[in-house]
Amino acid sequence: MSSAEPDGQRAWHEIIRDVLKENNVRLATYVPDNVLSPLIRGLHADPFFTTFCCAREEEAVGVATGAWLGGTLGVVLMQTSGFATLPNVLASLAVPYQIPLLMIISERGTLGEFNLGQAMVCRTMRPALESMGIENHTLRRLDEVAFVVDRTVSQAVSTQAPAAIILNALLTGGKVEKKREV
Amino acid sequence: MPESNERKVMSRADLTKRLVSKLRNEEAVVGGIGWTNFELWGAGQRPQNFYMLGSMGLAFPIALGVAIAQPKRRVIGLEGDGSLLMQVGALGTIASRNQRNLVMIVWDNGAYQITGGQPAATATVVDVVGLARASGLEKSFWAKDEAHFEQLVDRALSEEGPFFIAVKIDSAKPAATTHRDPVQIRERFMRGLGVREAI
Ligand SMILES: Cc1ncc(C[n+]2csc(CCOP(=O)(O)OP(=O)(O)O)c2C)c(N)n1
Numbered sequence: 001m002s003s004a005e006p007d008g009q010r011a012w013h014e015i016i017r018d019v020l021k022e023n024n025v026r027l028a029t030y031v032p033d034n035v036l037s038p039l040i041r042g043l044h045a046d047p048f049f050t051t052f053c054c055a056r057e058e059e060a061v062g063v064a065t066g067a068w069l070g071g072t073l074g075v076v077l078m079q080t081s082g083f084a085t086l087p088n089v090l091a092s093l094a095v096p097y098q099i100p101l102l103m104i105i106s107e108r109g110t111l112g113e114f115n116l117g118q119a120m121v122c123r124t125m126r127p128a129l130e131s132m133g134i135e136n137h138t139l140r141r142l143d144e145v146a147f148v149v150d151r152t153v154s155q156a157v158s159t160q161a162p163a164a165i166i167l168n169a170l171l172t173g174g175k176v177e178k179k180r181e182v
Numbered sequence: 183m184p185e186s187n188e189r190k191v192m193s194r195a196d197l198t199k200r201l202v203s204k205l206r207n208e209e210a211v212v213g214g215i216g217w218t219n220f221e222l223w224g225a226g227q228r229p230q231n232f233y234m235l236g237s238m239g240l241a242f243p244i245a246l247g248v249a250i251a252q253p254k255r256r257v258i259g260l261e262g263d264g265s266l267l268m269q270v271g272a273l274g275t276i277a278s279r280n281q282r283n284l285v286m287i288v289w290d291n292g293a294y295q296i297t298g299g300q301p302a303a304t305a306t307v308v309d310v311v312g313l314a315r316a317s318g319l320e321k322s323f324w325a326k327d328e329a330h331f332e333q334l335v336d337r338a339l340s341e342e343g344p345f346f347i348a349v350k351i352d353s354a355k356p357a358a359t360t361h362r363d364p365v366q367i368r369e370r371f372m373r374g375l376g377v378r379e380a381i
Contacts, residue, residue: 027247027250050250052275052278052279053275054243054271054272054275055269055272055274055275056269056271056272058237058239058240058243059239059240059243059269059271059272059275060243061240061243062237062240062242062243062244062246062247062269062272063243063244063246063247063250063275064247065243065247066212066243066244066245066246066247066248066250066251067247067248067250067251068247068251069232069244069247069248069251069368069371069372069375069377070247070249070250070251070252070255070375071251071252071372071375071376071377072247072250072251074247088236088237088238089240091236092235092236092237093234093237093240096236096364096365097364097365097367097368098364098365098368099368
């Protein structure tokens with residue numbers, strides 16, 4: 001059975017890892033994020049993937065771009081604030097050079113955000129993606145993960161265009177503040 | 183000015199040509215933003231050259247990606263000092279990966295030349311070889327003169343890297359301008375690397 005069919009057994013990050021593998025995505029670069037940590041761990045644990053941390057998201061995009069030019073498909077993992085540092089390199093590298101740059105972004109800043117700075121940054125994300133015409137999908141349901149990731153990867157490659165998958169708190173649980181007495 | 187920054191000032195055009203004339207094994211070369219890639223363009227067209235038209239600071243990260251995808255090929259990144267300062271964390275990433283087929287060359291004119299020649303911190307206090315060494319890149323060297331640059335390049339093309347070579351350069355303007363067609367640049371490079379065939 002292909003991972004594109006939901007099985008209800010695996011966690012979101014296991015499905016993403018498996019679908020990336022089925023699509024021959026071999027390189028994963030990232031700047032850490034708490035919500036992404038099980039996915040990052042899963043990629044590190046699987047020798048199929050070359051997985052490493054970069055100092056900046058722009059750098060991670062550069063590495064994934066170079067790998068594609070050399071024949072290896074990659075993915076860049078980041079949180080919302082990391083995406084906010086990227087428009088310059090997306091608009092001057094990934095988009096004009098037609099790179100199938102895959103981005104997986106864990107969405108901070110909405111549905112229970114406790115840090116106003118994160119909330120503001122989050123509001124810049126979709127307008128930035130739209131302004132560059134970058135295909136993007138938000139994942140909220142476990143049963144849609146495999147299909148959306150699979151189709152997003154294949155479309156990015158076929159159309160030679162960057163694409164973003166946004167992981168909403170409805171899927172991942174997000175990050176919430178510890179409850180305290182008011 | 184620290185003693186380490188007082189070095190022979192050389193010509194980027196001349197050294198780029200010297201570098202390119204040594205490439206016999208279809209080595210990949212990634213030219214950073216601005217005059218760095220103009221000089222690469224001017225040194226003669228090779229299908230294994232990639233020219234950046236933006237994304238300041240990404241020459242070494244892009245070169246690292248190519249080097250990971252093609253471990254048998256030598257990959258050379260050419261970067262300006264201002265660009266390196268913008269993405270200096272990439273040096274630590276490259277050192278942690280110990281990417282053996284990667285060669286980094288920094289053209290250090292102590293300035294943001296293409297934007298009007300404003301001085302960069304490299305003109306006074308920052309030593310880029312010091313940065314590279316402190317980032318864990320052991321094979322990091324200043325080229326003392328043209329002959330030494332050639333020796334370092336010969337080593338970098340034959341020994342295991344990663345290599346980091348820095349050169350103090352003058353402010354001469356490149357004679358050529360890169361043809362700014364990103365799709366053609368990318369497609370040609372992928373063909374040059376054997377990833378794609380002409381249709
Ligand atoms: C993110 C970003 N900031 C600023 C610029 C404007 N800019 C283009 S080239 C450049 C200077 C590059 O300096 P350096 O790498 O030292 O190369 P040089 O011009 O000296 O050859 C600057 C500041 C830019 N393109 N992108």
